[in-house]
Amino acid sequence: MRSTIFWFRNDLRLHDQRALQQAVQHAQAHDQALVLVYVHEPVQDEPTAWGFRRMGVHRRRFVADTLQDLQTSLKALGQRLVLLHGSVADVLPACARSVQADTVFCEDIAAPEEEAQVQAMIGAGLTVKTLWQSSLIEPDALPFAAEDMPQVFTVFRQRIESAGLQPLAPLPAPTQLPAPPNDPLTPLPGWSDNAFTLLQAPEGEAHARSNFPYTQAACRGGEASALAHLQSYLTPPWPDRYKQTRNALQGQHSSSHWSPWLATGAVSARRIWADLDAYEQTHGSNDGTYWLWFELLWRDNFRMLHRQHGPQLYAARGLSRLPQPSHFPKDFQRWCSGQTGEPIVDAGMRELAATGFTSNRMRQIVASFLVHDLSCDWRAGAAWFESQLVDFDVCSNQGNWLYVSGRGTDPRVGRRFNPTKQTQDHDAQGRYRQVWLA
Structure with missing residues (x-):
């Protein structure tokens, strides 16, 4: 039986997953199995030009917990996450050969290394379908062409707000997925059955004085913790106080602390906005809730600058x-x-x-x-x-x-x-x- 591959990148969640939805539709239309893959590249374990490891212990642990959470969610749907260690250019084509797949679906990321990964897979003969899904506002919906994008954030924000742009409604998590292949996948090069082993992630507890104690349940990596924290923070008075408290150097409620889950894609910007909008409908809008939107637009701005300028930013x-x-x-x-x-x-x-x-x-x-x-x-x-x-x-x-x-x-x-x-x-x-x- 042939397969369709979905490659999880910085979108380690099931809700608001339009790229995964495309992969599911492709697998169903062609009566194929669905293979869900995450790749940890060796370059993350190697020293940078500045003399230190590229991926430190804190992020390793947080990403490992995120992957474990995703694996749990997938198992509840009769699926599994295939964890691979190696260069994307090597392990994904090898995986495709093993499961008889010729098409890979994934998130589009407008950064040089991430774009090079996609090109390497195309060079290996795979069809790669990428979909942009990390921003609040869709690039095609912006009130200006990419080449005419305002270079100053204030103008960028004002153009979006004067156009009355609203994010797309977030997709719910799927309630069912196509099955994985019947044949076991363990012989794949670089295969691992444990996220902590794959990432060489440390055990232990987060620092007792941390503003974001990521090994405690409320701050742990993964979609479940992300959505629980979102609801916890969107409770009066925290959003209303955001503008006044956002510059505080300490305090777990001084800021939204959404960034770790946004960075791993355990929660989408559109899901945050939808829940923030619902909060405003119930409790009213104010400077605090507006400033949360403002910060999400800053995040969009940096993404759109990458689409416009690419490698020049590096x-x-x-x-x-x-x-x-x-x-x-x-x-x-x-x-x-x-x-x-x-x-x-x-x-x-x-x-x-x-x-x-x-x-x-x-x-x-x-x-x-x-x-x-x-x-x-x-x-x-x-x-x-x-x-x-x-x-x-x-x-x-x-x-x-x-x-x-x-x-x-x-x-x-x-x-x-x-x-x-x-x-x-x-x-x-x-x-x-x-x-x-x-």
Whole structure:
């Protein structure tokens, strides 16, 4: 019996899965089995050009928990997740040969490495059907062509809002799926039956002082925790307070903390918006609920910039005409380990290394310090965040570092955050520094 393959990428969920829906329809139309695959590439385990592992322990654990949750959901539908370790260009064509498949369905991701993966599969003779499904607003619905996209976020947001654009309604999770092949899949190259083994993920508990304790049930990776947290946060008064509390350096309710589940695709932006809209219908809208929409649009903006500019966003100069960035490895190492001598920066970097998480405000403070005070390469900082953050998202991470360094689309040449002022504004009592510098 022939098969259709669906490849899970950064969309590790069952709800709002239009790409999976296409794969299901293809399998049903052609009377084929459905093979559901996740691939962990060896490059994630290798040192970067900056000298550290690309995927750190925090994200490994969170992704492993996410995959375990997805596996549980699939088993309830009579399916299974095939976990593969190896280059996508090698293991997916091998998988296709093994299950007699010639078509792979997957999410479309507009980042250079992710696009290269798709091209490699096409080069191996597979038909690859990609579908964009990670943004709030569909690219084709935007009130401007891709080449005419506003380069400043404020204009981007205003154009969307004046056009009255609304996200598509999220799809419900499927209640049934085509069956997997009858033949066992264990002989596949790189096959694993355990997500923790596949990712070499650590056991143990999250840091006791973490703002996002990802091994505790309420913050664990996976769709079930994501949807439970969404409902928990969308309870008065938390959304109403968001604008006032979003810059706090500590506190599990100071921010929405949706980003880890958005980054793994355990919850979709459209599902968040639908539930947020329902909250507003019941409790009313205000600055807090609007600002949650505002932040989701920032996320969309970074995705659309990737569709427009692609690999140029990864160049040393970014989109700017600034000179090549300088770099000082010893200063960079001091920054990574929280040993710069600037207390607010060191506290933030120690929190990041210990927990895999830190607030958005702190990310801006430490990024600015690396680029503007230590004169180090912004790409090194972006790579360190990729390694450390439990909520690493390729588009948002790259976009934010370009923004701070002045090498993105913002007309200002960089965003320097004065550490003394930031300390006075956000940690005047010294409580945050006391926690992480003790």
